[in-house]
Amino acid sequence: MTARAPARAEWIKLWSVRSTWWCLASSVLLMVACAWTLGNDFVHDLENPAEQAVRDTTATTMPLHEPLVMSALLAQFAVVAFAMLAMTGEYATGLIRSTLRAEPSRGRVLLAKVGVVGAVTFACGLLLGVAGLGAARLGLSDYAAVDGGAAVGAILRVAAYLTLVSAISVAMGAVLRGGVGTMGAVLVLLVGPLLVSGTLAEYLPGSAGATFLRDGTARDGVVLALWTAALLASAYATLRRRDA
Amino acid sequence: MTITLTGLTKRYGPTVAVHDISLQIAPGKVTGFLGPNGSGKSTTMRMILGLDHPTSGTALINGRRYADIRHPLRTVGALLDAKAVHPGRTARNHLRAMAASNGIAERRVAEALETVGLTTVAGKRAGTLSLGMSQRLGIAEALLGDPEVLIFDEPVNGLDPDGVRWVRQLMRSLAAEGRTVFVSSHLMSEMQLTADHLVVIGKGRIIRDAPIQQVIAGSTATEIRVRSPQAEALRGHLAAAGITVRQTAPDELAVAGARIEQIGDIAYAAGVRLHELSRRDASLEEAYLELTANDVEYGAVR
Numbered sequence: 001m002t003a004r005a006p007a008r009a010e011w012i013k014l015w016s017v018r019s020t021w022w023c024l025a026s027s028v029l030l031m032v033a034c035a036w037t038l039g040n041d042f043v044h045d046l047e048n049p050a051e052q053a054v055r056d057t058t059a060t061t062m063p064l065h066e067p068l069v070m071s072a073l074l075a076q077f078a079v080v081a082f083a084m085l086a087m088t089g090e091y092a093t094g095l096i097r098s099t100l101r102a103e104p105s106r107g108r109v110l111l112a113k114v115g116v117v118g119a120v121t122f123a124c125g126l127l128l129g130v131a132g133l134g135a136a137r138l139g140l141s142d143y144a145a146v147d148g149g150a151a152v153g154a155i156l157r158v159a160a161y162l163t164l165v166s167a168i169s170v171a172m173g174a175v176l177r178g179g180v181g182t183m184g185a186v187l188v189l190l191v192g193p194l195l196v197s198g199t200l201a202e203y204l205p206g207s208a209g210a211t212f213l214r215d216g217t218a219r220d221g222v223v224l225a226l227w228t229a230a231l232l233a234s235a236y237a238t239l240r241r242r243d244a
Numbered sequence: 245m246t247i248t249l250t251g252l253t254k255r256y257g258p259t260v261a262v263h264d265i266s267l268q269i270a271p272g273k274v275t276g277f278l279g280p281n282g283s284g285k286s287t288t289m290r291m292i293l294g295l296d297h298p299t300s301g302t303a304l305i306n307g308r309r310y311a312d313i314r315h316p317l318r319t320v321g322a323l324l325d326a327k328a329v330h331p332g333r334t335a336r337n338h339l340r341a342m343a344a345s346n347g348i349a350e351r352r353v354a355e356a357l358e359t360v361g362l363t364t365v366a367g368k369r370a371g372t373l374s375l376g377m378s379q380r381l382g383i384a385e386a387l388l389g390d391p392e393v394l395i396f397d398e399p400v401n402g403l404d405p406d407g408v409r410w411v412r413q414l415m416r417s418l419a420a421e422g423r424t425v426f427v428s429s430h431l432m433s434e435m436q437l438t439a440d441h442l443v444v445i446g447k448g449r450i451i452r453d454a455p456i457q458q459v460i461a462g463s464t465a466t467e468i469r470v471r472s473p474q475a476e477a478l479r480g481h482l483a484a485a486g487i488t489v490r491q492t493a494p495d496e497l498a499v500a501g502a503r504i505e506q507i508g509d510i511a512y513a514a515g516v517r518l519h520e521l522s523r524r525d526a527s528l529e530e531a532y533l534e535l536t537a538n539d540v541e542y543g544a545v546r
Binding site for chain 2 (some may be wrong): 005006009010011013015016017018019031089090093094095097098100101102103104106203242243
C-alpha cells in the first residue's frame with residue numbers, strides 16, 4: 001500500500017492555506033499563556049499571606065511539568081481545529097471530489113491525511129511541550145521543581161496525546177463532513193467525559209486521555225488509542241460506502 | 245481509449261437517477277452529452293469517475309474501472325465543478341498538490357497554467373478568481389496529467405465569447421489528437437459547433453445516441469421548401485406519393501421526411517414548374533427540444 005504520492009499532496013495542501021498557520025500559532029499561544037498563568041498563580045498564592053486559606057496544597061514548589069496537563073487540554077482546541085479542517089475543508093469546498101479522483105482508494109486518502117496531519121501534530125506537540133515548560137519556568141520563577149526525566153516524559157505525552165486527538169478530529173471530519181458538527185462532536189468526546197466521574201470515566205476518550213496526560217498510565221493511553229482506532233475504522237467505512 | 249457503460253443504473257431510494265444506460269464513447273471524437281436539468285448527466289459522469297457507486301452495471305475506461313487505474317489523473321482528466329477548489333489556496337498550489345498526488349512532474353503545472361492562460365494569476369488565491377478563470381483552472385487541472393480521456397461537465401459556464409471559442413478549439417484539438425472527449429453542455433449552438441457525436445439523455449434514459457448530422461437530419465424541423473406557381477397541384481402529387489406536405493403560402497410548401505431528389509423527380513414527372521427547391525436544416529436546439537419534449541423534469545408550462 002503506497003500512500004507516498006497522496007501524502008505529498010496532503011503536505012502541499014496543508015501548508016498552502018492560512019488556517020494551518022493560524023491554528024498552530026494559536027495552539028502555541030494557548031499553551032504558553034496557560035502554562036505561565038498556572039505557574040504565576042501558584043507563586044502568587046504562595047507569596048500572599050491573604051491567599052493561604054484558598055490554597056489546596058502545602059507544597060512550596062511545583063514540578064515544572066505539572067502545568068503542562070491543563071495547558072495541553074486547552075491548546076488541544078486549536079489542534080482539533082487544525083486537524084478537522086484538513087478534512088471538513090475539502091467537503092466545504094467540493095475539493096474532496098478532486099482528491100478522490102486523484103486517489104480513488106478511500107483507504108489511502110484517509111491514511112495520507114491522518115499520517116500527514118498526525119506527523120505535523122506530533123512535531124507541533126513536541127514544540128508545545130518545550131514551550132509550555134519554558135513558560136511554566138518563567139511563571140514559577142524560583143519555585144520550580146525541575147526533574148529532567150519527568151519533563152521529557154511530559155513533553156512526549158503531550159505530543160502523543162495531541163497526535164491521537166488530531167486523528168480523532170480527521171476521522172470525525174470524514175464521517176460528519178461539516179465543520180461545526182465535527183467540532184461539536186469532538187468536544188463531546190474530549191471535554192464531556194471530564195465532567196463524568198467513576199468507573200465509566202476510565203473508558204471515555206476525554207477522561208482517559210487527561211489521565212494519560214497527567215500520569216502516563218499505559219492503560220489510559222490504550223483506551224484513547226482504541227477510541228481513535230474505532231473512529232478511524234468508521235471513517236474508512238463511511239468514505240467507502242458514501243458517494244462523493 | 246473507449247469509455248464503455250454497461251447497464252449503468254443509479255437509484256436513490258425510489259428515485260431512479262440513471263436507468264440502465266449502455267453506451268460506448270469512442271476516441272478521436274468529441275461526444276456531446278445533452279439532457280435537461282436533473283436528467284442524470286452529472287450522476288453518469290460521477291459514476292464513470294468512481295465518485296458515485298452504481299446501483300448496478302459498470303462503467304469502464306479501456307476495460308478498467310476508474311478505481312483500478314493507478315495514477316488516474318494521467319489517464320482521465322475531468323472538470324466537474326469549477327468552484328471545487330479551496331478559496332484560500334493559490335491556483336498554482338492547487339495544481340501542485342494535484343500533480344504531486346499522481347507523481348506528475350512539477351513542470352506540468354506551469355505548462356497547464358500557460359495552456360489555459362492563467363500564468364499571470366497563478367499566485368492569486370483561487371477564491372479571488374472570476375468564474376471564467378475558475379473554469380480555466382478546472383480545465384488546467386484536467387489537462388495536468390496529459391490524459392487520453394477528458395470529461396467536462398458544462399465547461400463553458402461563465403466564459404466570455406473568447407473563452408467559449410477557446411474551449412471549442414481546445415476540445416476539437418484534443419479529439420484530433422486521438423483523445424476521448426466527453427462533454428456535457430446546455431448551450432446547443434455551442435454543441436452544434438463542437439460535437440461530432442451526441443448522446444441525449446432524459447429522465448435517466450438514453451433518448452438518442454448518434455452522429456450529430458443524423459440527429460439534426462432526423463428532426464421534423466428539417467424541412468424542404470418548395471416554391472411553385474402550381475403549388476396546389478404539386479401538393480396533390482406529393483400526397484399521392486405518401487409524403488406529408490404543409491402549405492405555408494399560396495405558392496409555397498414545406499415538406500418533411502422526404503429527400504430533395506425525390507421531390508424534384510415527382511415535380512418533373514408531373515410537369516410542375518418549380519421556382520425554389522431548398523433544404524432548411526433544423527438547428528440542434530430544435531432537434532434537441534423535440535427529442536426531450538416529454539422528458540423535461542422541471543419544465544415550465546408551454
